[in-house]
Amino acid sequence: MKKEQQDLTMGNVSIKLIKFAIPLLAANLIQAFYSIADMLVVGRIVGAVGLAAISNASMICFIINSICIGITMGGTVVVAQYKGAHDEQGQKETVSTLFTVSFIMSIILTITGLLVYKPVFELLNVPAEAMQDACDYMMIICAGTFFVFGYNAVCSIMKGFGDSRSPFIFIAVAAVINIILDLILVGPLGLGTKGAAYATIFSEGMSLIISVIYLRYNSFMFDFKLKSFGIKADKLVAILKVGMPTAVQMVIVNVSYLMITGMLNNFGVSVAAASGIGLKVTTLVGMPCWAIGQAVTAMVGQNMGAHNFQRVQHTTKIGLRFNLMITLAVVLLVLIFAEAIIMLFNPSSPDVIREGVLYLRICCSLNSLVYVAMYTFDSFAIGVGAANIAMCNALLDAVVVRLFMSWLFAFSLDYGFKGIYVGQAISPILPAIVGAIFFYGGKWKQKGLV
Known part of the structure; x- marks a missing residue:
């Protein structure tokens, strides 16, 4: 296993950062692609109703995944800092603690998700014709929460050690399985949106199994036997010091998107479907930024x-520079081919195409470059152990700007769903400013977890 790990405290920063980020980007793109594959298959076979159902269900899925990714991100940072400090015992105890906590949290979230998804859909005013499909999809996804936690726990540890290649291998296999099952279950077997959900959880389960087998046969420090699990109090505190604010940050952002989806549902199935497609596309655009941000977090952690x-x-400066250049190029491509992109998902509905293109014109434009700055500075803050800064930025982004301004423009000023799009577009401005002040202020040098 050692050969896959990188010492990120030495060597050329640009080369190390890109070398570490490329497998993360590939993994993120593949993961996003098989998520989009659900919508592509459902959109073409089930139609706008299926798209609206998955768009609403995806919002709750994002919240569950946010808690999972946030908590396990604490493991990435703590392991990275112990690796930078050359403390192998600290690394082993962190791994054991993270896996145990992940198991416990997966059970809690599974039960919670099954209890709340239907009342949440009712609060969101999910279109009546899409309600049953959304509930069917969500019930199946909730049952697979354990696989999501397990996979992300393994991958977070690998990133902390400087290994970004292994997570790519795990997710690549899962993606192939997911796409094949989508094509079989949704269409020929007639399971519709339920088929897409079954394909997703089965592929996630396979990803976890493959990752455990891979690590056991590559001399990983944790052997996945029952006696190896356990919690060390000091490691738990360190993990949660980063993981909880990061989870809260991500939950706040995704709850805001959930509420935005509820606002958009008031404008009918076409707008709900179009905005769901638009969100998927903007998520894809963000993949390079997120990959480099994850690399910044791991690299900053080891050097702290x-x-x-x-x-x-x-x-951090190199990461920001790369993010701005790459995102600008991707955004230009999306703006040029906006109509063709929307038509990939739903070529037969002029309303969905029109509203989807408008979404991209507003929400995937120059505002994406501001988002890049916000995300890079947040990634830096998490890496130094100041995840509370990223959490405060999430409040600014999601609540102070996105929700308030979307509601103001859409309903008080009567701009309709276009106002909601504008509220989303301007949301990263304040957080980007706060992140820059924290970075250049220098107080982060007093942080550290180990």
């Missing part, structure tokens, strides 16, 4: 453990 503050600063 080594107390190499100059390299921490250099890593």
Whole structure:
């Protein structure tokens, strides 16, 4: 396993960052692609009703995944800092603690998700014709929460060690399985949206199984036997110090999108379907930024453990520069081919195509570059152990700007769903400013977890 790990405290920063980020980007793109595959298959076979159902169900899925990714991100940062400090015992205890906590949290979230998804859909005014499909999809997805937690726990540990290649292998196999099952279950077997949900959880389960087998046969420090699980209090505190604010940050953002979806549902199935497609596309556009951000977090974490503050600063600046350049290029492509992109999902509905193109014109434009700055500075803050900064930025982004301004423009000023699009577009401005102030202020040098 050692050969896959990287020491991110040495060598050329740009080369290390890109080398680490490329497998993460590939993994993110594949994961996003098989999520989009659900919508492509359902959109073409089930139609706008199926798209609206998955769009609404995906919002709750994002919240569950946010808690999972947030908690396990704490493991990434703590492991990275222990690796930078060359403390192998600390690394082992962190791995054991994270896997145990992940198991417990997966059970709690499974039960909670099954209890709340239907009342949430009712609060969101999910279109009546899409309600049953949304409930069917969500019930199946909730049952697979354990697989999501397990896979993300393994991948977060690997990233902390400087290994971004293994997560790519795990998700690539799962993606192939998911797409094949989508094509079989949704169409020929006639399961509709339920088929897409079954394909998703089965592929996630396979991803977890493959990751455990891979690690056991590559001399990983944790052997996945019952006696190896356990919780060390100091490691739990360190993980939660990063993981809880990160989870809260991601939940806040996704709850805001859930509420935005509820606002958009008031304008009918076509708008709900179009905005769901638009969100999927903007998510895809964000993949390079997220990959580089994850690389920044891991690299900053290792260098904080080594107390190499100059390299921490250099890593963040290089990451921001890469993010701006790559995202600009992707955004230009989306704006040029906006109509063709929307037609991939639903070529037969002029209303969905028109509203989807408008969504991309407003929400996937220059505002994406501001989002890039926000996300890069948040990734840096999490890496140094100041996840509370990212959490505060999430409140600014999601509540102070996105929700308030969307409601103001859409309903008070009577701009309709177009006002909601504008509210989303301007949401990252304040958080980007706060993140820049924290980075250039220098107080983060007093942070650290180990």
